Amino acid sequence: MITLYGSPRTSAGRCLWTLEEVGVPYNLKDVDMRNKEHKSAEYLKINPMGKVPALIDGNVTLFESMAINFYLADNYKKELLGMTSKERGLSLQWSFWASSELQDPIIEVFIQKVFMPDDKRDQAVIEENLAKLPDLLNVLNNSLEGKKYLTGDQFTIGDINTQSVVSICPMIGVDLKQYKNIDAWLGAISDRPAFQKYQSLRK
Ligand SMILES: N[C@@H](CCC(=O)N[C@@H](CS)C(=O)NCC(=O)O)C(=O)O
Structure with missing residues (x-):
């Protein structure tokens, strides 16, 4: 059985969504970050970065949420990688773009607005x-x-990885309605049963 370490409102959320998309049984193991469980010797053996998420699947142990998502798709639902080289390339392109270009400015604002005392x-x-x-x-x-x-028409891990970063925008006061195509894309994603299940787990 797959074990995912983390909770729905952390970077583990995008892996939880992918687990729902691939439809395999899994255990979600909460890591008590308030009590620094993610820095414990035991957890550092699973993720030496001392962060969530991490995933164990048989003899495979992985960290880095977007890599975990590619692993899950590759093993359990290949179509989520993309059906053609072009789709697989685009899926990777947007995942790298989301993590290396978009995420940093969003997280900088998020930290200031949500975590920093006045x-x-x-x-x-x-x-x-x-x-x-x-x-x-x-x-x-x-x-x-x-x-x-x-x-194009094929939903891929690239959509999950990118949406999971873009979706932070409203929390930092960025209105996405002004970006018509992004708004329509978010609407198409929100119709997916796996996404709805994941959203229910965030509540
Ligand atoms: N690049 C990592 C980032 C993971 C990450 O920063 N996780 C946060 C929670 S959302 C964490 O565990 N922070 C604890 C820390 O940095 O000590 C990934 O995508 O898996």
Whole structure:
């Protein structure tokens, strides 16, 4: 049985969603981060980075949420990788883009707005990073023109990995409705039963 370490409202969430998409049984094991369980010697043997998520599947132990998602698709539902080389390339492209280009400015703002106490909040960091988002979101919005998903008609891990970053935007005050294609893409994703199950687990 697969074990996923983490909880739905962390980076483990995108893996939980993928587990629902592939439809295999799994255990979700909460890691008590308030009590630093993620830094315990026992957990560091599973994820030496001391972060969630991590996944154990038989003799396979993995960390890095987006890599876990590619592993799950490769093993349990290959179509989620993409059906053609082009789709697989696009799925990877958007996953790398989400983690290396889009995620950093979003997380910088998220940390300042959500975690930082009022007296420590750095408005300059917020403004500097918010200013990066329109260009990035326009790249995504333009690429989605005339497409249901990021590769076209085929839903892939690229959609999961990218949506899981884009979906933080409303929490930091970025209105996605102004990006019409992104808005339509989020709507198409929200119709998926696996996504709905994942959302119910976040509550
Ligand atoms: N690149 C990693 C990031 C994981 C990550 O930062 N997880 C956070 C929770 S969302 C964490 O465990 N933070 C604890 C820490 O950094 O000490 C991934 O995608 O798996």
